[in-house]
Amino acid sequence: MNKQSRQAWTIFGLTAPAYFWLTITVLLPLTAMLYFSFLTATPIGGKEASFTLKHYIGFFEKHIYRYNAWRSIQLGLFVTSICLMLAYPAALGLAKVIKGRWREAIFLLIILPFWSNALVRTFSWTMVLREPFDILYTYPAIVIGLVHAYLPYAILTIYVSLQSIDDSLIEASRSLGATRWQAFYRIMLPLSMPGVLAGIFLIFVPVIGSFMEPRILGGKQAIMLGPIIESQFTALNNWPLGAALSFIMLAIVLIILGISTPLIKPYLEKSS
Amino acid sequence: MSRVDVEGATKNYGPLKALDGVTIHFTDGEFFGLLGPSGSGKTTLLRAIAGFVELDTGAISFDGERVEAVPVHRRGIGMMFQSYALFPHLTVNENIAFGLDVRGTPRDEIAHRVQEMLTLVRLPGLGGRKPKQLSGGQQQRVALARALITRPKVLLLDEPLGALDRRLRQEMQVELREIQRETGITAIFVTHDQEEALTLSDRIAIINDGRLMQTGKPQEVYENPVSVFAAQFLGDSNILRGAAIDGGLRLADGTMIGTSGPCGGVAIVRPEKISVQGGLGAARGNALRGDVLQAVYTGASVTYRIRTAALGDVPLLAFAQNQTGELLSPGSAVTASWDAAHTVPVTP
């Protein structure tokens, strides 16, 4: 066996196990779900099912689904913007103002909750929101819970991108006569865009797909696509509908990201 | 201690010819320098001898035995890397012992030979330290000890002194040479630093664009470059171009220049071979007259750039030894003269 094919076999041997696993747990399931979304009923326990587009059509015909989808998008936009607005100053302070051991320590403290149990964190909000604030089971409660969950993520991505901006760039701009605000607006902000955009992508998508936080914190106010999809698989036992709605959710996410990418490209190009 | 022969080595990376039919013979026990600019192929050649690069065509032999099919770990070579590549998780002793360890050498023999090596590279007592606790120069010696302990057939060095500062570099050059002489090992090293190549090597080769430009003893290659490239890469030179005539060449303005051998129209003369005299008087040998454009005082010498009618826009470069402590000032008329024997014909 010559060196070329020996190498090919080695590469195959190294990557195959992991990707085989991913195939049966992610790729095939997604394909199966796609197939399911075109069935009339859940084909389990001997039930007969045939091909139909009714679930997809139903999304466009029934007002309730579109309303829920819109609520999910709204939630996504709210949570993402609030996260970014709160995160940016924090990341800026951490990257440029605080120095030394403190910086590492605070950074770790901020990231730590994010990597701990999301369910428990959401649950912990139920205590605080019940009393003394008494806003549990309301829409704002959902927003607060989600912002709390994803804020560290936003701080992380923006911080990383700010960190990579050389201080000498700012100094150069000041020496050329820019005020602090100008230096920030013209130099730092554009160069930190990749971090901001990473944050947007990483927050927006999970928020649209969330159901745990809305259910726990919102109760009956959890009128969003996520909980609806979830209920198709628990209470309502309409898997094909759930599958179809899931793909619609994926499509919505892809469309929104797709629309925003051309708007974002100039920013990315400016900074590189 | 081996003889290494490379015949017709070719290596292409897509459209890029890294090695283009290189044939070169390394004698047993010599310290050989491969010199060339970045991307010239010198490192590719070294790595092909090591076994990291597989040649497209060509043969490599150690003592007459072909080794292209032999994998790296069985070639019996020793290699020093620019970054030293010391194993960070092992102590100095363990690093040095590594080559013997993987061969299953008995413990006490290993201990004995490691001590031998530490003495050879003058690092006694540092065996228990980790690489990061050592200075650059010390790490360098550990790398050398590690490579030599297995008594390899040939020692390959990939820009080994690149990371050191000037003084350390010069010290290490001397030590490297001494150790190589003591052990008698065949050493091939790659560098882009011409001074280093001239100082250390028994023979050097200039490589460019994957091709061998010139091989020979340092003095030979320096005094008699065969091409404009070799003349310019190793040291400085003044290039003289004109019409070929019997015994030399004639420059554009009619000046006749005598050369050391038959000339095809291009010759070079090195700046240090030229003497510069004030005034436009007579001179022996080849001479050009003009005025000083620039005189740079560098302590031990003065570098003159002289504008001449013969060479037009290109200034004549001359190094004058600072014997009197006085410079000829810019604007003054001077005569630059040198021996025909130092005017070397080259291929363009």
Added chain:
Amino acid sequence: MTRLAKIYLVAVLVFLYLPILVMMAMAFNRSALYEMPFTFDLVWFKALMENERLLQASWNSVWIAAVNAVIATALGTLAAYAFARYEFRLKGLLQLLLFPPITIPWLIIGISMLIFFFWVGIGRGLHAILLGHVALSLPYVIVVVGARLRDVSVQLEEAAATLGATPQQTFRRVTLPILAPGVIAAALFAFAVSFDQFVISYFLAAPGTSTLPVEIFTAIRKGFTPEINAISTIIILVSMSLMLLVARNYRFGGER
């Protein structure tokens, strides 16, 4: 400016930790309904010890997380090694395929697994949960180990080869020991990802047996029992300690 930054950051930290601290405090409060005054009591922790369901679920979470850590780390390390040392045509595609598990909402991933597993007969249950968790952990392991591999420069492996070590010897004596801190960090990461995972476990759990987060969710929805506070406190402390270990190991482990 520094003061302003510090104040703001403290405010952010307060926002992040307040509910958690309140919850932990309540776990030690005797009152079942958050009534003040605060009386320190371990009654809920004791009640926890008697709660069979929660204990069983905790045990499930732990062993699934452990097995997941081993499997994901093994598979991921091999793949990461391939990415770091070789160039090949499919590489870009394979690296792209690592994104779906982390970028697609877990809701959708969980549902699709549920559908597929039912269809092919794998069904629900702890084994299904394990399958799902490994898939989620793989991208993280590959990234963490991959980053560490970049530190193990190729020159070290080449040096070992010139000294006579076979590829296997090189891997065992040079690559693996230097890689170790990264591998350990990845394993701890995988453990934490699995231990904390809720959404996928929720869909793949069979009625009766599940993992801790799922049990907690069910308990929250049914009505509140203060043991939840106690177990939540324990979980949060475990997760955070794990992550601290990862941070330490990753940053300080191994030298250049």
